[in-house]
Amino acid sequence: MPSQQVLNKFAHIEARAQQSRFHAATLNSTSALDIDLQDVDLTVGERELVSGARVHLKSEVKYGLVGRNETGKSTLLVAIAERMIPGIPPSIRIVHVSQLEEADATPVSEHVPVIRHVLDSHLELKSLLDEQTLLERAQDAGHEEESQKLLNQVLLQRAERSLVESQSVALRRSGARGKKAREAEIAAEEALEATKRKFETNTVEPDASLKITSLLSDVQLSLEFIGADTIESRTRGILRGLGFSDEMIDGPFGSLSGGWRSRCRLALALLIPSDVLLLDEPSNFLDLESSIWLQHHLRSLDQTIVIVSHDRSFLDAVSDETMIIRQNKLEYFPGTPTEKEEAERKERLGKVRQQAALDKKKEHIEASIAQGQKSAKKTGDDNRLRMVKSRSKKLNDRWGNETSAKGTRFKLNRDLAGHHFSNRDAIEIQQEEPEVRIKLPEAAGVRGGHVGSLLSLEGVEVGFGKGKGRKVVLEGADLVMGYGETVVLVGRNGQGKSTLAKLILGELQPTRGTVKRHPALKTGYFDQHTVESLPTLDNITSLQIFLDRFKDSATPVTEQSARRILGGFGLGGRLASHTPLKLLSGGQKVRLALALLFHDPPNFLILDEVSTHLDFSTIKALSRELRKWQGGLLLVTHDRYFCNVITGNVFIDSEDESPPIASDDECSSSPPRVYLLRKKGMRLLEGGMDEYESIIERRLLKRGI
Known part of the structure; x- marks a missing residue:
């Protein structure tokens, strides 16, 4: 409700x-x-x-x-x-x-188990179970007055819920529908008052026993309909599927x-x-x-x-x-989003080619008409001149699409009924939405021709505590990365991906193994909390946030340079200077956070779930830039499409019939690598994200969920 x-x-x-x-x-x-x-x-x-x-x-x-x-x-x-x-x-x-x-x-009790919280949040189940308890007590009561009171309590709770429902409907409606909804709300209020009076007087009704039996039967049928007898086991199954361990399911919700x-x-x-x-x-x-x-x-x-x-x-x-x-329109396609994009691409490509062929044909015919007209005027042949003019008129009347929407030969009476300025349909090429443009500044140190590794981890282990209470969160991690190299980390939540990022940033020290960073290493870090940390002051804009962030830095920023960087992330013009942060979409806030990272460009970028809140077009634009970027890139993601685009297993659409082959300047200096990160180390996945997906499918099949 x-x-x-x-x-x-x-x-x-x-x-x-x-x-x-x-x-x-x-x-x-x-x-x-x-x-x-x-x-x-x-x-x-x-x-x-x-x-x-x-x-x-x-x-x-x-x-x-x-x-x-x-x-x-x-x-x-x-x-x-x-x-x-x-x-x-x-x-x-x-x-x-x-x-x-x-x-x-x-308010949530710190000690309520997760499964109990979920079941208690199922309001229909909770109401039915409460009613069942009251009605069973009414059946077993030794006095008629007690049975009547319990029955009236059930009826009172129903009347209260009915009023809440009527109020919510009335709040959502206006006009004639709103008038009827408000009349229903008034009727519900009157019914509640009448039920309250019955509850207070508690007059025993002669058919109370029959009402109790009938209501209890209805409640039991409703409980059977929602599967109340198996609902706890189903809840456990759903929670396990969503990643909860049995310990978490029975643990406190408040934590x-x-x-x-x-x-x-x-x-x-x-x-x-x-x-x-x-x-x-x-x-x-x-x-x-x-x-x-x-x-x-x-x-x-x-x-x-x-x-x-x-x-x-x-x-x-x-x-x-x-x-x-x-x-501002809502369209439908009988297939998946990817199938929709491919169908539109092929249709657009076909129409572009069809229009080009028609234009070429028309150009040839117009040249022939012009030549005939010139010849007729030169010889003074009026009949031929009239024929040329007639041909020119027919060309304008009958020029356009020569096939119907179903691909058959065009017929005027069937395919273009009614009055029109031409006897042919024009070829309409659907305009693509404006492309999202993102421009990443050049990685620091690229022009200096730096070679060698920016970062190396060897036999790294991170643990907390001592003795029996010691907990190892990362073990046996080995990684070497340099300019132009891309590594994608995949794995379950809690397997050490964030720990690895903090090691690279120097926020954590290994308990075993070595972490070597090149003196020229400059890291830029984006995680799921970066957007949450943006200022929340009323009416503060992207431009103001940018200027405030770096006003006291070693490399202060001017409004012109701030606008240039923000514009590179699609936040240009009035959007940067006049639109408050609170009115920006989640994707625009992500782009602002990335722009802040590139004020002083890094040469090593760590992106943790950066595609969250980005639409497909923005993900494509960001993917294009990341594939061309010459710094080191460590990507943590669960997004299969994003990973496959970055690693080159999925090609971003183009107007060609076949997927494009990325040119040398669109790819990093070495093939991207995908690692499965586990507490016991890192495993290179030769098959990339597809291999990881297969591992998960087998694991789910084995677990039977």
Whole structure:
């Protein structure tokens, strides 16, 4: 149930849709699980996100929702989940997990086990179990007055929940629908007052025993429907799949970090019965093993699912169809996001070639007409001149696409009915969205021709404590890196990836082994907390943050140089100087954090989950630059697509029919390496991320989850 705080948070969102007296919301059908809304408009404040769109979610179909950052993907999910769009059938159960969802404001005991917290957060289950307990006590009570009081307590709790539901609906609706919702709210208030009076007087009703039996039967059926008898074992299975150990599952919820609490919210969403499941960045905070488990689990569910995710491989694995938000429109494609991009690329390439062929043909015919006209004028042949003019008119009338949309030969009456200025359809080439541009400054020391290793680790071990309580977090780590070399680290969370980064930065010292750093080593470090550490002052802009950060540094920055660096990361013009940080998207904040790293360019870059919050276009742009960058690159990621692009196993799309071969200046001086990091050392994966994915698939199969 949305709280007043949640509803206020989205009060600036306005949604409209075409309505009629046969509106789906008035049918109250329990069998139709499709959502089909026409002419949907979605705005945030004065900004239009979607106009005249059809929101069509077919039962049991899995959708990947894609689009640039700030196009309205998350807002659309909120509008559906909160039923802001008129016409969503009330019988359809919707569950929504948001990347922006805050931790539950309810105080949490440090000692409540994780599994108990998840089960207690299942409000329907909790209410049904409470009612079952009260009704069973009412059946076993020795006095009629006690039975009646327990029955009235159940009815009072239901009336209170009904009022909360009516209030939330009334807050979301306006106009005629809002008037009816407020009438329902008033009726719920009156019903609650009547139930309170019955509870206070506790007059014994003659049919109280029958009511108790009937209600208890309904409650038991509802518990059976949601699988209450197996729900604890299913909850354990989901939590294990999301990466929880048995020790963590039975351990205190209060000790969990924000990322693990997000996994608990995701587990709850997978547990609650629903017809439509809306997931906004569900793979955030998940390691690859948990992400792969989640994609298999989602594929097994017989419900409609809509997913927003920066993880291209995850979306491709789950999606049956793709929804695209661009240019304020909502489009659909019967396939995965990657299949959609490939189909659009081929269609665009085909039309470009078709247009080029038509232009060449037209140029030839126009030259022939011009020659005929010149000859007719020279000889004074009026008949020939009229014939040339007629030919010229036909050329203009009949010039255009010579095939129908289905690929058949063009027929005027069938393919272009109605009045038009030409007898042929023009070839319409869909304009690509503006390309995201990122320009990384040159790595420090490259022009000096430095050769040799920037960094070497040999037999490194890191441990904490002594004796039996000693804990080894990294052991047997060996790594040598120099200019132009790329290393990707993969592995489970908690296997030492962050520890290795801190060793390189000098924030930790090894308990065994050696770490050698070249005197010229300059590191730049980005991790998942870098964006969180940006200033949060009201109305502070990217440009102001940049100037404040380096005003007292050894290399002070001017506004001109700050704008140049910010512009290289797509934060130019008024976006840098007039847009407050709080209004920037997650991806724009990541780009700001990277720009701050490159004020004094490093020659060794450590990027820990940098692709989180970046859309596909930005990931591509960043990947292009990282492949060309001549410094050392240590990349920590669970994003398979991002890793495969960086290592050259996946090529970024182009207008050629075949994937391009990267030129020498687009690649590092030696092939990128992928290492599986474990507490017992580092293992080179010759097959890269694909090999690691195969290892995980075998591990999940062995564990039976």
